[in-house]
Each structure stands twice: as C-alpha cells, then as structure tokens.
Amino acid sequence: MQAVINFLRGLFSKEEGQTLAEYALILVLIAIAVIAAVTLLGGQIEAVFNAITAALGIGG
Known part of the structure; x- marks a missing residue:
C-alpha cells in the first residue's frame, strides 16, 4: 500500500503528474x-429507442 501512495505522490510532484x-x-x-445529459434527456432517449x-x- 505504501508503494502505491509513494507512486501517486511521485506523479503529483512532477510536471507529468x-x-x-x-x-x-x-x-x-x-x-x-454525460451523466447530467442522460439524466435530463433519459425520457426522450427512451422514447426514441421505443x-x-x-x-x-x-x-x-
């Protein structure tokens, strides 16, 4: 687990990170x-597929 934390710290300390x-x-x-669009347009999308x-x- 410590190796993962060290890896992530290394990523965020460099420009590449x-x-x-x-x-x-x-x-x-x-x-x-995308989630907001699907939520708002979900009924219309369902009607089209139906x-x-x-x-x-x-x-x-």
Whole structure:
C-alpha cells in the first residue's frame, strides 16, 4: 500500500503528474456532463429507442 501512495505522490510532484491530474479532472467533468445529459434527456432517449424497436417489430 505504501508503494502505491509513494507512486501517486511521485506523479503529483512532477510536471507529468500535473498533466495527469489535469486529464483526470477533464475526464471527471466530461463524465459529470454525460451523466447530467442522460439524466435530463433519459425520457426522450427512451422514447426514441421505443419508436425504433416498434418500427423494427422487435419490441416485447
């Protein structure tokens, strides 16, 4: 466990670690945006897929 902590400390103490942290932050922000979009548009997305499955005749 100590080796993992030392590795992470080493990453964040170097420039490469700062870049890694920035990429991780961007990834988290994108994930939050995707979750928010799916939450807000979930009903509309479901309606589109239901219409597609009905048109294809594979709905149950």
